[in-house]
Amino acid sequence: xxxxxxxQPLEPYAVLxxxxxxxxxxxxxxxxxxxxxxxxxxxxxxxxEQTLRQNALDGVRLIGLLPADEALVCYADIPAKQQRFIHxxxxxxxxxxxxxxVDSVHLALGERTDRGYxxxxxxxxxxxxxxxxxxxxxxxQLEAIIPDSAMLPVNDTDWTICxxxxxxxxxxxxxxWMRIRTENLVMFAQTLDRPSEDEVVAEVKVRFFAPxxxxxxNAESLAAxxxxxxxxxxxxxxxxxxxxxxxxxxxxxLDKPLNLCQGAYAVQGKGGSKVxxxxxxxxxxxxxxxxxxxxxLGMGIYHERGAESAESQAMAIYKxxxxxxRRAHPGNLKRMxxxxxxxxxxxxxxxxxxxxxxxTGAEYVSLPQRQAVEFNSINFSQSRGELxxxxxxxxxxxxxxxxxxxxxxxxxxxxxxxxxxxxxxxxRLTVSGG
Numbered sequence: 001x002x003x004x005x006x007x008q009p010l011e012p013y014a015v016l017x018x019x020x021x022x023x024x025x026x027x028x029x030x031x032x033x034x035x036x037x038x039x040x041x042x043x044x045x046x047x048x049e050q051t052l053r054q055n056a057l058d059g060v061r062l063i064g065l066l067p068a069d070e071a072l073v074c075y076a077d078i079p080a081k082q083q084r085f086i087h088x089x090x091x092x093x094x095x096x097x098x099x100x101x102v103d104s105v106h107l108a109l110g111e112r113t114d115r116g117y118x119x120x121x122x123x124x125x126x127x128x129x130x131x132x133x134x135x136x137x138x139x140x141q142l143e144a145i146i147p148d149s150a151m152l153p154v155n156d157t158d159w160t161i162c163x164x165x166x167x168x169x170x171x172x173x174x175x176x177w178m179r180i181r182t183e184n185l186v187m188f189a190q191t192l193d194r195p196s197e198d199e200v201v202a203e204v205k206v207r208f209f210a211p212x213x214x215x216x217x218n219a220e221s222l223a224a225x226x227x228x229x230x231x232x233x234x235x236x237x238x239x240x241x242x243x244x245x246x247x248x249x250x251x252x253x254l255d256k257p258l259n260l261c262q263g264a265y266a267v268q269g270k271g272g273s274k275v276x277x278x279x280x281x282x283x284x285x286x287x288x289x290x291x292x293x294x295x296x297l298g299m300g301i302y303h304e305r306g307a308e309s310a311e312s313q314a315m316a317i318y319k320x321x322x323x324x325x326r327r328a329h330p331g332n333l334k335r336m337x338x339x340x341x342x343x344x345x346x347x348x349x350x351x352x353x354x355x356x357x358x359x360t361g362a363e364y365v366s367l368p369q370r371q372a373v374e375f376n377s378i379n380f381s382q383s384r385g386e387l388x389x390x391x392x393x394x395x396x397x398x399x400x401x402x403x404x405x406x407x408x409x410x411x412x413x414x415x416x417x418x419x420x421x422x423x424x425x426x427x428r429l430t431v432s433g434g
Contacts, residue, residue, distance in 0.1 A: 003037065003057055004030045005140050006247040008065040008148060010042060015133040016126070021045070023133060026243040029060075034251035039244065045137065052139035061143040064134035065246070068149035068169060068179035070126055071260065072098070076109075077116035086117065087263075094119055106265060110175070110258040118175045120147065120258045131265055142267050144259040149177035151246040153207075153254035157234075159192065161185065163210035164242035175256050189225035204231050209238045209245060321353065353380040356387040356411070356431050363405035373398050376426075385432050392426040399427055406431055 007027045009015065014022040027048055028039035038051055052060060076093035080086050090109065095102045098121055106127045110118035127145075134142050152160040152171040162169045168185050171177045180188060192204050208222075215222065215235060225231065238245060249255045261267045311330040318328055318337065328336045357378070364370055372394040379388045393399050399415055406413035411431055418427040 002032045002059040002061065004143075004247070004251065005048070005052075005060050005062045005137070006030065006065065006243060006250070007048070007062060007134070007137075008243040008246070009067075009133070013067075015129055018129075020129075020133045026241060028244045028247045029057075030247050030251050034248060036240075036244065036247075039240075041241065049138040057139065060140040062134060062137055062140040063143055063250070064130065064145045065148040065151070065243070066122075066130050066145060066260075068147040068177045070130075071108075071120045071122040071147045073147075073150075073176055073258075074098070074119050074121060075113070075116040076119050090117075090119065093117075094121065097121075106260070106263070108258060108260045108262045111256075113175055115174070118258060120260055122260060127260060127265055131261075142261070144257070144267075145261050145265075146257045146259060147177055148242075148246060149179050150257050151250050151255045152177075153245075153249035153252075154256060155254045157205045157207040159204065159206045161206065161208050161210075162238065162242050162245060163208075163214050169242065171256070173256075175258075186221050186225055189231065192231060202230075206231050206233045208233055208235045209242075210235070211239075212237045352385075353382075353387065356380070356433070359406060359409055359411060360387060360389065360429075360431055363402055363409070366405065367398060367401060369398070372424075373402065387431040389429040389431070390426070391429050392424055394424040396420070396425045396427075399425060399429070403429065 005027065006029075007025045010024045010026060014020065014024075021044075024042050024044060025048065026039075026041050027043065029037045029051070031037050038055070040047065040051075074094050074097040076086075076090055078086050078089045078093050080089060086109065090107050091102045093116075094107065098105055100123070104124055105121045106124045108120040108122075110120065112118075130145055134145060148164075149169040149171045152162055152169060154160050154171050154173045157173065159170060159172050163182055166182055168180055168182045169177075170179070170188070189206075192206070215237075222233075225233065246255070250257065311333075314333055315328070315330060318325070318333060322328070325336070357380075364373065364375075367373060374392045375389055376392060377390040380386070381388070391399060391402070396418065399418075403413040403415050411433065414430045415427045416430065418425060
């Protein structure tokens with residue numbers, strides 16, 4: 001089962017002062033069906049990590065919140081549809097909406113709306129500090145960093161307001177967000193209560209989340225928020241805290257979040273990738289493939305060199321027998337030898353070298369276990385019409401069988417200079433025409 005850990009930083013923001021270990025958080029752990037599994041208020045990172053360790057949870061994905069006033073929401077009217085062109089034009093499209101140099105700002109691209117592409121702009125130094133704070137939670141993999149107000153539920157209302165301590169988080173159904181002090185809520189409500197000159201007067205639905213005690217203590221101020229009656233305010237008691245409201249809205253997809261982890265700040269997944277669990281197997285397969293490829297290449301080179309050596313030896317023997325032949329080469333050597341053997345066969349048994357060699361070779365091939373018989377040297381006497389073969393075998397019987405086979409073909413075959421050795425018998429086979 002997968003889990004979402006939603007973490008909200010508390011003021012003062014120690015992480016912005018370079019003291020990330022001192023930062024305190026409100027947090028909640030939700031399972032895949034949106035049920036709360038654990039949570040806390042004002043806890044350090046160590047306390048949250050200890051909870052994850054105690055429960056031995058796998059697949060925990062972390063959503064880090066940051067104060068909504070840290071990131072400005074703006075809109076980019078870009079006609080292009082390809083992501084590459086949109087990202088190229090983005091800085092120029094929002095430059096006039098920013099209060100600082102666009103080169104010092106990280107821009108995160110959101111969905112396309114009627115007003116253009118929704119964009120979050122945050123100072124690069126700030127973004128680096130928040131990334132550092134959320135990237136090393138033990139037992140959880142960072143999935144997204146989102147402005148807290150952007151996770152308010154806005155599916156059935158024009159504006160949603162949530163009182164979170166001394167601050168109020170606000171988000172609109174159009175994708176805007178902001179974060180102001182609670183004492184400024186009446187002033188903000190008055191701006192909603194007064195339509196602009198080109199706006200048709202219509203009811204504005206506002207959903208207000210706050211602790212019950214807040215509604216009781218601020219009844220008079222809340223009544224003043226709707227002086228003209230244009231606002232339709234529905235109140236909801238906030239019992240579990242703002243971070244749990246945000247977590248439930250996100251799990252039920254009632255919010256309009258914009259993930260700031262893009263571009264240079266994109267999350268480098270350690271375990272979120274679907275390929276991750278297969279990486280060891282992929283590594284083994286790659287090593288095996290490289291070894292197999294190397295083996296096949298080595299065997300190919302070995303056999304190629306062996307073939308070249310065999311061709312050289314065959315050509316040397318052929319040139320020795322037919323020194324005047326200039327037409328033979330490794331490509332046609334088999335055809336040339338076959339042609340000469342066929343020519344010699346047509347002449348019948350005779351004292352020619354080829355005829356005697358062909359008959360001797362044929363008898364050798366017909367020998368049982370011929371691997372035990374070796375020809376060490378071959379000599380031919382043209383004047384005597386004799387083929388003399390220095391032959392070795394594992395026993396004299398095989399030499400005798402070879403001689404008998406030649407004799408049965410009508411040839412004269414004799415074995416002389418027989419020497420018995422420890423590993424076999426060698427002798428000199430003399431073959432002449434019958």
